[in-house]
Amino acid sequence: MATSTDSAPRRITAPVPSAAHAPIDETEGSGKYRARRIGGRVVLYAVATFFSLFAALPFAWMVLTVFKADSDLYRANNNPFIYNDPPTLANLDLLWNETNYRTFILNTFIVAMLVVLITVIIVVPAAYSLTRLAGRWGESLGILIFLVYLVPPTLLFIPLTGVVADLGLQNSRWSMVLVYPTFTIPFCTWLLMGFFKSVPWDIEEQAMIDGYTRLGAIWRTVLPVSVPGILTVVIFSFMLTMHEFVYALAFVQSSGNKTVSVGVFTELIRGDVYFWQALMAAAALVAFPVALLYNYFLDRFIAGFTLGAVKG
Amino acid sequence: MAVVETRKLSKRFSDEVMAVDAIDLRSTDGEFLVLLGPSGCGKTTLLRMIGGLEPPTSGEILIGDRLVNHLPPRARQIAMVFQSYALYPHMTVYNNIAFPLKAQKVDKAALKLKVDWAALILGIDGLLDRKPRQLSGGQRQRVALARALVREPNVFLLDEPLSNLDAQRRASARDELQQFQRDIGTTTIYVTHDQIEAMGMGDRIVVIEQGRIRQIGTPREIYEEPADTYVATFVGSPPMNLIPDGGDLVGFRPESFFPLDDDGRSSGDDLVRFTLTDAREEYLGSEKLVYGEVNGVKAVARMATNAPLSVRDGGSAPFGVHKQDLRIFDRESGLRRQLARAAQVEPAPVSGAPGR
Ligand SMILES: Nc1ncnc2c1ncn2[C@@H]1O[C@H](COP(=O)(O)OP(=O)(O)O)[C@@H](O)[C@H]1O
Ligand SMILES: [Mg+2]
Numbered sequence: 001m002a003t004s005t006d007s008a009p010r011r012i013t014a015p016v017p018s019a020a021h022a023p024i025d026e027t028e029g030s031g032k033y034r035a036r037r038i039g040g041r042v043v044l045y046a047v048a049t050f051f052s053l054f055a056a057l058p059f060a061w062m063v064l065t066v067f068k069a070d071s072d073l074y075r076a077n078n079n080p081f082i083y084n085d086p087p088t089l090a091n092l093d094l095l096w097n098e099t100n101y102r103t104f105i106l107n108t109f110i111v112a113m114l115v116v117l118i119t120v121i122i123v124v125p126a127a128y129s130l131t132r133l134a135g136r137w138g139e140s141l142g143i144l145i146f147l148v149y150l151v152p153p154t155l156l157f158i159p160l161t162g163v164v165a166d167l168g169l170q171n172s173r174w175s176m177v178l179v180y181p182t183f184t185i186p187f188c189t190w191l192l193m194g195f196f197k198s199v200p201w202d203i204e205e206q207a208m209i210d211g212y213t214r215l216g217a218i219w220r221t222v223l224p225v226s227v228p229g230i231l232t233v234v235i236f237s238f239m240l241t242m243h244e245f246v247y248a249l250a251f252v253q254s255s256g257n258k259t260v261s262v263g264v265f266t267e268l269i270r271g272d273v274y275f276w277q278a279l280m281a282a283a284a285l286v287a288f289p290v291a292l293l294y295n296y297f298l299d300r301f302i303a304g305f306t307l308g309a310v311k312g
Numbered sequence: 313m314a315v316v317e318t319r320k321l322s323k324r325f326s327d328e329v330m331a332v333d334a335i336d337l338r339s340t341d342g343e344f345l346v347l348l349g350p351s352g353c354g355k356t357t358l359l360r361m362i363g364g365l366e367p368p369t370s371g372e373i374l375i376g377d378r379l380v381n382h383l384p385p386r387a388r389q390i391a392m393v394f395q396s397y398a399l400y401p402h403m404t405v406y407n408n409i410a411f412p413l414k415a416q417k418v419d420k421a422a423l424k425l426k427v428d429w430a431a432l433i434l435g436i437d438g439l440l441d442r443k444p445r446q447l448s449g450g451q452r453q454r455v456a457l458a459r460a461l462v463r464e465p466n467v468f469l470l471d472e473p474l475s476n477l478d479a480q481r482r483a484s485a486r487d488e489l490q491q492f493q494r495d496i497g498t499t500t501i502y503v504t505h506d507q508i509e510a511m512g513m514g515d516r517i518v519v520i521e522q523g524r525i526r527q528i529g530t531p532r533e534i535y536e537e538p539a540d541t542y543v544a545t546f547v548g549s550p551p552m553n554l555i556p557d558g559g560d561l562v563g564f565r566p567e568s569f570f571p572l573d574d575d576g577r578s579s580g581d582d583l584v585r586f587t588l589t590d591a592r593e594e595y596l597g598s599e600k601l602v603y604g605e606v607n608g609v610k611a612v613a614r615m616a617t618n619a620p621l622s623v624r625d626g627g628s629a630p631f632g633v634h635k636q637d638l639r640i641f642d643r644e645s646g647l648r649r650q651l652a653r654a655a656q657v658e659p660a661p662v663s664g665a666p667g668r
Contacts, residue, residue: 205398
């Protein structure tokens with residue numbers, strides 16, 4: 001506060017003398033501005049570079065570790081960021097050929113796809129009715145539903161174990177398909193409500209005037225306009241499913257039905273032996289595609305969150 | 313073509329908000345009917361009920377003498393232009409205009425013919441490949457009208473279609489829209505809060521206040537024979553002067569209120585004289601306004617800029633009104649005392665003022 005009041009009078013007085021020698025001062029001024037602008041750029045890039053490196057370091061280290069030989073990795077005096085011994089593909093071979101990693105990926109993918117499908121099918125009508133049909137209670141109901149998402153799985157898996165057992169789904173991928181929507185749906189309903197709040201609803205009414213039923217109007221106007229929101233729901237439920245751990249650990253025991261997050265953990269940590277390089281490889285192989293996808297949709301994610309926030 | 317009629321049509325949103333209150337309305341065939349009223353008086357709600365977007369609390373809606381209360385919007389054979397234009401943002405202009413035809417399963421070739429025809433009428437045939445966000449406000453309005461037009465509806469419902477345009481565009485758009493409606497001759501219900509639009513475009517004007525009809529009439533009737541003090545002061549700018557006189561309010565338009573030279577014209581016996589005190593002039597170019605007080609109530613006169621008037625700022629001057637220009641209202645109810653032409657009526661003696 002104090003600085004802004006200090007600088008204000010200076011800014012008012014400064015331009016007065018320059019008006020007298022307009023041509024000279026203008027060129028001087030533009031030079032000064034250019035210098036300042038370049039200075040600003042330099043600082044900006046320096047800061048951006050620092051944080052990029054900061055964010056990328058764990059990934060780089062992870063990838064570096066994948067190709068390290070045991071003899072290199074486990075010697076405490078070695079510099080961890082260079083190859084002291086020649087790099088090796090043995091760790092990848094271990095992961096790919098001597099564990100069920102490929103099955104884990106397939107399982108993850110199948111479960112995630114089904115969960116995404118269920119989530120979208122339920123969340124779109126839910127968010128629509130809460131924003132459009134529930135009147136002034138919709139907002140509060142949406143927040144209540146979101147609160148369900150905040151109940152931790154470490155608490156919920158106990159009662160859900162009963163449900164899974166009653167349905168005879170223990171040790172089956174279907175247990176995850178059944179249980180995961182319990183957290184993807186509350187979260188994504190809330191997320192999509194934020195998007196729906198920004199839909200210009202008069203286009204739906206216009207479509208009804210133009211000769212369509214309500215469902216026809218939603219299908220042809222509301223949904224196409226909401227594609228970014230629905231994509232966000234798809235990616236979020238996919239990611240939430242992919243990194244879920246507690247339920248997967250509790251409900252699935254046989255290796256052939258496990259997903260990546262639990263399978264890698266149980267197969268590459270044997271007693272007190274950690275297969276670090278293979279663990280890193282397993283993590284990197286799934287993290288990179290998701291990170292790229294996430295990056296591609298980043299703007300839309302931000303739009304999704306802020307739409308909800310600002311309009312609320 | 314069709315006649316639109318409402319019978320005791322009401323909409324209550326909550327205990328406090330009676331948005332539309334027992335409206336009885338009947339258009340004629342091909343009429344340009346304007347709903348005029350201040351913001352929040354229920355115009356949009358009334359229009360949306362006619363369109364089928366808002367279920368009425370009570371009352372009946374008839375289009376073409378057919379009861380349509382139970383019909384969804386798509387079955388009412390109407391076209392509506394929203395205040396926002398409600399163009400489909402993900403479709404090109406062509407697809408926007410074609411959208412209602414696709415609902416009717418018009419075949420491809422006929423559809424293209426119709427879209428081109430509507431686009432040509434509205435002068436947007438060069439814009440068919442654009443998206444709505446690439447259009448100016450005026451172009452959007454035309455696209456919305458073209459989309460309404462292709463349906464060949466029985467009724468047009470237009471909700472403040474010009475309010476998003478800047479002042480200059482609005483004047484020409486008003487003209488074009490009126491011409492367009494005359495040409496196609498479709499019954500049109502047009503909502504606005506702008507009295508200039510209403511006066512210029514409407515065959516008849518429905519003045520609405522707080523969900524109730526105050527008066528229905530031609531622009532001339534609304535202006536010259538207002539049914540009550542609300543209409544008298546809502547229409548006209550500056551509004552009608554209302555001078556209290558016993559249980560009456562004596563009303564006259566600012567342009568009927570003219571200065572008297574001290575002896576000359578003051579003798580005419582159809583003249584009622586007032587003294588304007590605390591006068592103040594406002595120069596408006598082609599005309600000027602003289603503000604002041606009559607019997608302690610604010611009054612204003614409008615005259616040509618070159619009208620002879622010698623009054624100092626803050627001084628007094630004699631002013632007069634012809635008796636046939638007086639409109640007498642009941643002070644309690646605000647209703648007009650005589651609905652016949654005021655000229656045939658014995659003018660009420662205006663106490664105080666004519667005494668000079
Ligand atoms: N959906 C609604 N829910 C509650 N009140 C509403 C709703 N729509 C309009 N209203 C109220 O009804 C009244 C009339 O609104 P509206 O028809 O939009 O007026 P206008 O179009 O003449 O400005 C206003 O007081 C408004 O607040
Ligand atoms: Mg309105």
